[in-house]
Amino acid sequence: MKDKIITLPYFPGRAEDAYNIKEEISRIEGCIVVVDLPDGLEEEIKKAVKKLPRISLIVDDLGRAIPIVPNEPAIETVRTSLENNINLEFIDASLSFPREEFRGMDKFADLVEDIGVERYAELMKPYKYQYTESRHKYMALKLRELMEKNNEILFVCNIKHFKGVMQSLDEPLDVGYGMVAPTTTCKVKESDVGKISSEIPFLTFQYENSRNQGFDRKDAIIQLYEDEEADLGLVETYKYARNLAISDGHVYPNLYNILAAAKYTQDDDYAFNILERSQTYPYTYNESNCIIKSYLNYDLEPLDGTRVLEIKKKLKLDLKGSTKKKRSSHGGFFRYFKRTQECFKTEMIFVNYLRNNYFQLVPSGEFEVEEFQCGLGDGIDVKQSLRYRFTDKIFVKNDKMINNTGYVVDFGGISDDAIFCDSQNDCVGTATKYPQDDGFCWNCMVIFPDTLEVEVSSLLYRVSYFNALESCVDLAVQYSDFVYVFSDSIVESMENNPKVKFLPLERIPQKLRDEMCCFDVEWRN
Amino acid sequence: MDSKKRIIDGIEISLREPDITHYKWIGRDEEMRFLLASWLQIDKEDLPMTPVLVGDPGNGKTTLACASAQEFNQPAYLMNCTSDMRPEDLIVTPVISSGNQIKYRGSPLVSAVINGGVCVLDEANRMNEKCWASLAPLLDDRRYVESVIAGVKIKAHSDFRFVATMNDDPSTYTIPGYIESRLKPVIEVEPPSGEVLRAIVKANVPYASEDLIESVIQHMLKDEDAFLSRSFSIRDAIEVTRYAVRLSRKGEDYQKSFEYIMKTGSESL
Ligand SMILES: Nc1ncnc2c1ncn2[C@@H]1O[C@H](COP(=O)(O)OP(=O)(O)OP(=O)(O)O)[C@@H](O)[C@H]1O
Numbered sequence: 052m053k054d055k056i057i058t059l060p061y062f063p064g065r066a067e068d069a070y071n072i073k074e075e076i077s078r079i080e081g082c083i084v085v086v087d088l089p090d091g092l093e094e095e096i097k098k099a100v101k102k103l104p105r106i107s108l109i110v111d112d113l114g115r116a117i118p119i120v121p122n123e124p125a126i127e128t129v130r131t132s133l134e135n136n137i138n139l140e141f142i143d144a145s146l147s148f149p150r151e152e153f154r155g156m157d158k159f160a161d162l163v164e165d166i167g168v169e170r171y172a173e174l175m176k177p178y179k180y181q182y183t184e185s186r187h188k189y190m191a192l193k194l195r196e197l198m199e200k201n202n203e204i205l206f207v208c209n210i211k212h213f214k215g216v217m218q219s220l221d222e223p224l225d226v227g228y229g230m231v232a233p234t235t236t237c238k239v240k241e242s243d244v245g246k247i248s249s250e251i252p253f254l255t256f257q258y259e260n261s262r263n264q265g266f267d268r269k270d271a272i273i274q275l276y277e278d279e280e281a282d283l284g285l286v287e288t289y290k291y292a293r294n295l296a297i298s299d300g301h302v303y304p305n306l307y308n309i310l311a312a313a314k315y316t317q318d319d320d321y322a323f324n325i326l327e328r329s330q331t332y333p334y335t336y337n338e339s340n341c342i343i344k345s346y347l348n349y350d351l352e353p354l355d356g357t358r359v360l361e362i363k364k365k366l367k368l369d370l371k372g373s374t375k376k377k378r379s380s381h382g383g384f385f386r387y388f389k390r391t392q393e394c395f396k397t398e399m400i401f402v403n404y405l406r407n408n409y410f411q412l413v414p415s416g417e418f419e420v421e422e423f424q425c426g427l428g429d430g431i432d433v434k435q436s437l438r439y440r441f442t443d444k445i446f447v448k449n450d451k452m453i454n455n456t457g458y459v460v461d462f463g464g465i466s467d468d469a470i471f472c473d474s475q476n477d478c479v480g481t482a483t484k485y486p487q488d489d490g491f492c493w494n495c496m497v498i499f500p501d502t503l504e505v506e507v508s509s510l511l512y513r514v515s516y517f518n519a520l521e522s523c524v525d526l527a528v529q530y531s532d533f534v535y536v537f538s539d540s541i542v543e544s545m546e547n548n549p550k551v552k553f554l555p556l557e558r559i560p561q562k563l564r565d566e567m568c569c570f571d572v573e574w575r576n
Numbered sequence: 577m578d579s580k581k582r583i584i585d586g587i588e589i590s591l592r593e594p595d596i597t598h599y600k601w602i603g604r605d606e607e608m609r610f611l612l613a614s615w616l617q618i619d620k621e622d623l624p625m626t627p628v629l630v631g632d633p634g635n636g637k638t639t640l641a642c643a644s645a646q647e648f649n650q651p652a653y654l655m656n657c658t659s660d661m662r663p664e665d666l667i668v669t670p671v672i673s674s675g676n677q678i679k680y681r682g683s684p685l686v687s688a689v690i691n692g693g694v695c696v697l698d699e700a701n702r703m704n705e706k707c708w709a710s711l712a713p714l715l716d717d718r719r720y721v722e723s724v725i726a727g728v729k730i731k732a733h734s735d736f737r738f739v740a741t742m743n744d745d746p747s748t749y750t751i752p753g754y755i756e757s758r759l760k761p762v763i764e765v766e767p768p769s770g771e772v773l774r775a776i777v778k779a780n781v782p783y784a785s786e787d788l789i790e791s792v793i794q795h796m797l798k799d800e801d802a803f804l805s806r807s808f809s810i811r812d813a814i815e816v817t818r819y820a821v822r823l824s825r826k827g828e829d830y831q832k833s834f835e836y837i838m839k840t841g842s843e844s845l
């Protein structure tokens with residue numbers, strides 16, 4: 052009798068399986084379709100399926116839920132059968148264990164809420180075997196009944212249960228209970244779609260759009276990745292996502308691996324955008340009649356299950372706002388100051404940090420000549436080699452590299468107070484007086500290379516109060532071969548200058564910045 | 577065939593032995609998975625990616641690269657980069673041998689390219705633009721390097737894999753854009769959790785007692801801000817533990833010493 056049954060096993064939530072089942076059902080004729088959805092919930096489920104593509108969730112008193120989503124194979128089975136007017140039977144047991152087992156736990160849904168799904172699933176574990184087995188028996192019994200009445204049966208079944216059901220077909224069956232647990236149908240809002248399905252909402256959306264043409268997960272993921280900015284690296288990003296999936300033992304990447312690939316081949320901001328986009332499913336209800344919490348499926352497993360990946364959304368620190376000062380209408384005047392010994396040390400540390408960590412070496416055009424040992428350097432020095440030709444030695448020359456890097460550090464804020472210069476460390480910049488005491492805080496400063504040949508005080512006049520950053524960068528560019536600008540703003544005219552590199556202020560360790568930012572003076576006039 | 581010498585286009589190039597590494601990567605499986613996944617080659621048409629590990633000094637980038645090579649069952653060739661390195665140092669350098677003959681010596685990179693294996697381009701951010709330019713064809717689908725000095729073009733072995741490590745902050749040289757776009761994925765090696773840190777210290781200083789390690793870790797974690805702001809690294813934790821072992825053998829009070837070390841930073845070691 053078993054040969055009357057054509058089985059279509061599926062993986063829950065897998066859109067590819069939903070599509071195959073849809074194709075199969077549309078092709079067959081004179082067959083009855085049987086699906087492993089709870090017997091007794093036909094009305095509720097069909098009603099919700101007819102509302103698709105809007106998504107609902109059918110929740111019962113036991114805290115179990117059935118998501119009515121387009122990509123769910125069992126739901127697609129119902130949907131296609133309804134569309135094609137094919138006879139359909141639900142054969143899973145709604146409540147397949149006696150209630151006495153759970154005496155005192157009347158309101159399961161409330162219990163789930165109180166203790167959380169994981170703990171609830173844990174509590175259910177001892178009953179799980181019996182629970183699953185009795186469902187298999189129930190399904191087998193229903194199948195037998197149907198086989199007697201029908202010629203051919205197309206049986207759509209979760210791959211987990213398919214074997215158990217088939218085995219039970221051969222056993223004597225006594226199934227005593229087939230109670231129906233009361234249910235509520237919840238309308239699901241867009242922000243909740245991700246909570247009720249293991250599928251990525253955006254891919255559910257893609258499935259819905261392409262369910263008549265065929266669903267290609269790779270295309271759908273590439274669509275998710277498609278972004279105005281990222282199209283160049285898209286191939287690499289997808290390839291890496293695929294590799295990550297394989298290293299996880301999957302064929303296609305899950306959300307976690309999709310985001311990891313986005314993060315590591317592009318950046319955190321891009322990954323964050325993808326995360327946001329991945330949660331879009333536009334065909335939803337605006338309002339919901341339920342608060343959607345975590346639920347279990349009929350196998351008593353959480354509806355979703357994810358790992359955590361840290362994506363840092365870049366926050367733009369607005370240093371400007373916090374120290375913003377009113378500009379005075381008249382300019383300032385120049386001051387000379389002597390820093391306290393303490394400040395002098397701080398400044399040395401700061402300047403040394405920059406010089407040691409951020410520099411570009413450039414060829415000086417002068418050559419150093421040395422005896423050849425290994426490496427030809429910038430070529431053989433013919434003059435020297437000829438001079439020593441009797442000794443069999445070869446001389447090579449190396450272009451001497453020099454460090455001529457300048458720095459602009461923009462601590463933020465606008466000064467209307469003072470322009471300082473420091474001839475010891477070769478820097479100039481604008482500063483603002485502390486309101487409380489005798490100190491000043493830098494706003495924007497230039498630190499020249501230590502090879503500077505002019506007197507810094509002669510450059511003082513070139514620094515502008517109002518365009519401090521711009522004037523500082525200009526000055527630095529003129530007197531250095533390469534300039535690092537530490538600022539949270541950009542000087543547009545300099546953005547494409549190959550001699551200038553803009554870096555966020557936070558690249559300098561906080562501690563150094565804090566110490567450097569303000570200084571005490573001993574005298575001024 | 578002798579793995580130490582190869583003749584390419586009639587030019588004999590002597591090669592390096594791979595680095596002998598017994599690195600053990602503790603905890604943080606995900607970081608290793610991220611790296612290994614980038615080396616996967618699904619079919620012949622498919623090319624392995626060229627990843628880069630970034631992170632603050634002493635957090636295990638070099639260790640991760642070498643341990644992953646081991647996991648990938650390929651020898652590791654470690655290539656240390658310096659700012660005065662030249663393209664030929666990266667590929668093939670001429671050396672004088674007996675009889676004033678010029679011989680060609682392959683770098684660790686070229687040895688990996690020829691023999692197959694993982695080249696770990698360590699501290700790659702120190703390299704200048706000229707060097708990067710010479711790597712460009714190796715990092716895309718051409719997969720070869722060219723030695724101007726020896727006048728040969730060397731095609732990469734199908735088992736050749738590449739990984740660069742870079743420090744997060746000090747960009748000694750700016751990496752040219754055309755290279756940056758080839759170096760993908762960029763995997764962050766983050767500071768580990770307290771638990772993992774404990775296991776790493778234990779593995780690296782096996783002769784330290786549990787109590788001692790525990791008090792070092794507690795001490796390091798106490799100042800959570802400093803830990804999170806990464807003012808000390810795994811290397812610091814290991815060094816501090818080693819130092820503490822030495823002190824405790826001398827009978828000194830190591831609690832006090834920690835405080836001193838923490839204040840003055842790891843330079844005091
Ligand atoms: N997961 C780990 N398992 C075992 N040891 C580790 C791990 N992470 C770091 N270490 C240890 O930490 C120390 C520093 O690691 P490593 O030298 O790889 O850091 P790095 O990031 O390359 O530093 P740098 O930027 O200074 O080169 C090594 O002694 C290494 O053994």
Ligand SMILES: [Mg+2]
Nearest residue numbers: 637638698741
């Ligand atoms: Mg290293």
